[in-house]
Amino acid sequence: MLERKQSLKSVSPRLRSFTANGESRSVPKYELLKRALLDYIAKLPPDREFLPYEKELAVEFGVSRCTVTRALEKLRRSGYIETSKKSGSRVLRRSFPMQEKYREPMQNIAFLFANTVESTVRTTDSRWQLLDETERCFAADGVRTIAYNLRENDWQAWQDPEILAASLQQRGIRFAAFRPGDDRKFSWRAHLEVLLRHNIKVMLLFQASTELMIFSSLLLPGIDYLLVNNQAPLLQTLQTQFADFDHIFYLSNEAAAQWAEPRAKICHDFCEEHQIPFEHLRSSYLRLWDEDCRRLLPDIDEACTARFLEAASAGDKIACFCANDYSANSFITRLKQKGVNPDSYEIIGFDNRPEFRSLNLSTFDFDAPAQARALFECCEEFRRDPDAVLHRTRGIMTYARFINRRPEPIS
DSSP: OHHHHHTTTTTHHHHHHHHHSGGGGTSOHHHHHHHHHHHHHHTOOTTOOBOOOHHHHHHHHTOOHHHHHHHHHHHHHTTSEEEETTTEEEEOOOOOOSSOOOOOOOOEEEEEEOOSSSOOSOOSSHHHHHHHHHHHHHHTTTOEEEEEETTGGGGTTTSSHHHHHHHHHHTTOOEEEEEOOOOTTSOHHHHHHHHHHTTOEEEEEESSHHHHHHTGGGOOTTEEEEEEEOHHHHHHHHHHHSTTOSEEEEEEEGGGHHHHHHHHHHHHHHHHHHTOOEEEEEEOSOEEEETTTTEEEEOOOHHHHHHHHHHOOTTOOEEEEESSHHHHHHHHHHHHHTTOOGGGSEEEOSSOOGGGGGGTOBEEEOOHHHHHHHHHHHHHHHHHOHHHHHTOOOEEEEEOEEEOOOSSOOO
């Protein structure tokens, strides 16, 4: 530990030299400390891997623990160090530009989305989950996420794109994540054009490639997009967990056809390759009223459930992939109504809906933390070079993840 403290003595004047120049008046202390620590890392001998602990850094540089924490977090986000509670901060990268260009701290970003429900109350749906993760991710860098629910007041507040742009500018927002919807009352393209004209960087959020195709006309020059790949994780899950099953079904409601058909095809192709019987059972276009969410939701009908029971052989290992968690929950309910134990089958949903987690329902998740990190990295790139990033279009992909909630594998 003494070695760590002694090696900092030559670095401390470096922080004071930053403080003495004119730039420091606008540069936060955590940024100055980050630069000083980069100097320290550059001078470390090859056999030295760790930085001093936070308490030691705070004493050495005469700053608060909070300042040290933020400086280390910036180093971690930039890939210079990794941190753990047990061993502290370990150096990962020793080569870096001699002088990093300082980025003015961004105070606010915007999260714009068109909620399909006429309500401003947060729900458990994946859009709100992503917003929560985005807030947490940016808060670590001192940036506040401001949510705009464009459905608010039945569109009256935001139908004029200039009003929306003025609101963003008033809050000093230059970076916005935008989750478009399918409500025809809203002119998405006109709004995007106005935001671009006001030099606001926009990133569109898509949960599947089918959605990307639906809104492809919105990919104007200067707009980035974030796409969730759920097909590759589905195939990987089939290969690693279901190759020894005797029969695989895919259940979907016609209301979710645009999401279900591509995923069902992956299941079909996998089963064909592994010579596993496969059936895609399509329910009628049926919606039931959900008291918790206070809206109509897709449901699996009785006829679809009956076809499944006719085709499912007793004693076989059977997997039932469902278009979403709602249809999986509906299917479980139908089985119980017929006196069939749902635990006899492996039932897999899609969406990772919190209200169904008590069912131990295995599911696919859009991985909101990964999406939030991708948004943060894009925002950082914009902060480094706003002029260049404003006028280019870039696509980024994250991946859904399989969550196996069953306590034990099916025997």
